Amino acid sequence: MKIAVVGDYDSILGFKAVGLDVCPASGADEVRAVLKRLMGDGETAIIYITEQAAACAEEEIALCRDRLVPALIPIPGREGSLGIGKQRVKSSIERAVGADIISGTIREA
């Protein structure tokens, strides 16, 4: 199975060198089209997506959420972290527990 990285070209170039499948996409429509293709091919197990790209493809991310494959993981893009990744962890805590009881107790290492 494959690991894909989605985002603007500059942010994901680095992952190309280590052998991941990079799928450059800029703009909401392009990101969505790329995600749809990756989610449909059945070969891609993990999709890393820059937070900047993740921000414009909420629907696709929600679709992946309860599925085993693929795992859509937001990572910070070149412009830095938007907090979407942490927000996702928080929201799954809220979903399970009802309130965020964890993130306050973890200090930045």
Add this chain to the structure above:
Amino acid sequence: MAGTHISPTRMQLKREKARLVTATRGHKLLKDKNDELMKQFLEIVRENMKLRIAVEKKVEALHRSFTAASAAMSPEGLDQALMLPRQSVTLEMTEKNIMSVHVPVYSFHTRLAEDGGILPYGFANTPSELDDSVREAGDLLSDLLELAAKEKAASLLAAEIEKTRRRVNALEHVLIPQTKENIKIISMKLAENDRANTTRLMKIKDMVLNQAHNYE
């Protein structure tokens, strides 16, 4: 239960009692499942949060060093240098069962095209910053993979916990009280019928005795 009609028969009473037993057992089981899921979830999500903070820092550092590298060379040169990666990554995914929730476990293999390191370019036309950032990206791989596994597990477990909690609540606050109420209604109705029958028999006995022997 208000609204629906239940027939006050012994048959129905038996059925409702069996339902109560099943519902109570189911409730206990689901509650235990939920507790265990929650325990596992909290463990995983705590690690997930820590890992995410660490990985985000590393990714940002990676971006910084790539920016530094790309500043030292032309965009075309950078493209060219990284165009043909020497390392390929294949991912294997197996499933782990946590309380009947299937979560992914990833393992990956990197394969180098030939001997001589991960760098896909010659040293002549590239700055040393690029070497560092490519190595950094390579080191990041296992952390990223672990993050993916933890994060997927956390979100799948969260969904399962939500589902189980709804079931527990539905049993606890709807089905079990309803069944208890039904049992109560039926047994009261049966007792009432019984009493009615007894008094009727007493009355008939009086009437029959009266007819036969003129007892008063």
